[in-house]
Amino acid sequence: MNNPNIKTEFLPGDFDLLGSEKISQIDETYASQSYWHDILKRFTNNKGAVVGLIFILLVILMAIVGPHMSGRTYYDQNITHQNLAPRVPGLEKIGFLDGSEKMHTSQGAIKQNKYISADSSKTTGLEDVYYWFGTDVLGRDIFTRTWIGTRISLYIALVAVLVDMCFGMGYGLISGYFGGKVDMFLQRFSEILNGIPTLVIVTLLILVFRPGLLTITLALAITGWIGMSKIARAQVLKLKEQEFILASKTLGAKDFFIIFREILPNIFGQLIVMSMFSIPNAIFTEAFLAFIGLGVPQPLASLGTLISDAFKSFTTHPYMIVFPVIVLAIIMLSFNLVADGLRDAFDPKMKEV
Template sequence: MRDPINHVTSVNQGTAIDPSLWNKLRDEDKDEASVASVSLTYWQDVSRRFRKNKAAMLGAIIIVLLILFALIGPLLSKHSYEEQNLSFANMPPRFDLYQVGDQYLYLHKNIKLYETTADGTLLELMSKNKEDMVKKQLVYTTISGDVIVDYSKKNTLILKDAKGNTLETVKNVSNQTYLLGTDHLGRDLLTRIMYGARISLLVAVIAALVNLVIGMMYGGIAGYFGGKVDNIMMRIVDVVSIIPLTLYVILIMVVLNSGLLSIIIALGSVYWVDMARIVRGQMLSLKEEEFVYAAKTIGTKPLQIITRHLLPNAMGSIIVTMTMLIPSAIFIEAFMSFIGLGVTAPMASWGTLCNEALESIRSFSYQLFFPAIAICITMIAFNFIGDGLRDALDPRLRK
């Protein structure tokens, strides 16, 4: 609409208002006038700010991929986590190939010769024809003639043809049969890492449920009632928290034996104490708000006040705390399995995979690298999500 000030003469002087000032706005003027900031609710604003956090979104994508990796991956794998093939033990994810005639051969560190395809698919472990202990040589028979493995030099393997000429590697290929290699028993490392991801996700879900159910209610009741109730309940929390988690697991193992169930019960017994402390602090500050007094005035029961009014208002801190505690729970499970207090063989866990890889870390370091990097990536992803939620849920950052 045009500015009426430039077209209107003072009404006191008896001049009429220009009728053209009351014409309808043009469409282009309407579009310009309609530009305004959209009003968002608190949770819509939280979602918007979380999506703008690149690190948090990266962490969320990694966790989604990890879930798909753990749930769908084993269904697509040609190997099971307990399947053993000692002929293909300690096979690396990449190796060098020799070509003898039309055959491709791989010489293993353990002085074993394998027949493969040109792309790196393992075919079979070749049987040695004879062994010369004096010259320290092994003789293998191939389609194109005999080949000799010379191991006379320390830490060096040389492949020769029947005339004694040294053969050179023709190319370096990926292991197409076992993409991440195998362990000391010939089990597929990729499949075992997939099953280890299932255990880590299970521990993450249990930690989240324990924090939400036990930690929230325990801390909410202690903070709301205060006084003697608060003192007694928090002293129980102090007693529970000072006893090491390892001792809980050992005591539970005496009754239930070693395994994932022992770790789950141990986490369920003690992992809620940090959440309880956080929720208690939130309750102590929120219970003095006016909406709580209004709820009391109309006769709302204490449990309803805690669940319907106080906990929803503290949900921001609860979600952030829960997200930060999940990677800690995953690390605890991996550590317990690493020291032998977790899942038992042949079940695969990232901690047990790291433990099994220690014996051959110098020769086959990839067996430790892959499960260790899986633990690191998972913990970093959850920490990214926790940091993103902490920033998104902070009302002081709302714009």
């Protein structure tokens, strides 16, 4: 036990300054990160989202330059080149994508190569011809038509985002903020519109307009925004009773100023994520409509049109359907991965759900 009668005496040498140079230590400071920089960091840490973004950029690049790589157009027909299997220079020497295919007949499977004549004394005139994805029943280059179809899918993706962000977002914000009779009228209207199947809307539009991109664009514009409007309305209902909204009203802020300057910045992240998730759905809708014959007219090709045409020859020439299906799957999967990464970046707590 300490004896209170003993006094402790401190000498000048009992204490030393911290640091070898007798200099007091100073706390290190770090530069603050902005909100968007923090989101970017979380997004780049998501490997799946980064891979999806890379594939989207590659698909966009191929949609731009791909139709010009083979030197053929999407509408050129050459009956003498019909039903040619994929043939790629360089790979043919190792027996892969060399233009050969198996034909299933009543006598069994027969392997043939239409580029090379079975009789060495004769020539087919196709020895120096290469079709990287093969040709269809009309002798059209599937490689060029696939990337032309990819342009249409990317156009549909752009339309879906614009419709969601320009109309669906504003519709939901106004409906949720004003409430009452305005909300009741807007919601009943959207429910009636949502109750009409997209296929019926497209069919009715075809009676007025010719089948094509305009018809599909109008069909997406009529019903594609409803999901976004419901999300925006739900977010507004959560925020409009908060204290900062009451403070803005007390200071005399107008309704639309509150909607687009106070509420929208707080929910913009969720709306971006929802718009990204709507892109694969819109692309699949276009492909489905094209598959059942309600897509773009010939000779213009979309991925759905290519799949529909190739499906008729699937049992004899399966290569015709493989490449459009792969490209369509890559596009839809990549957008889903990016949307999932954006969701986790804007709201990290969603990872735990």
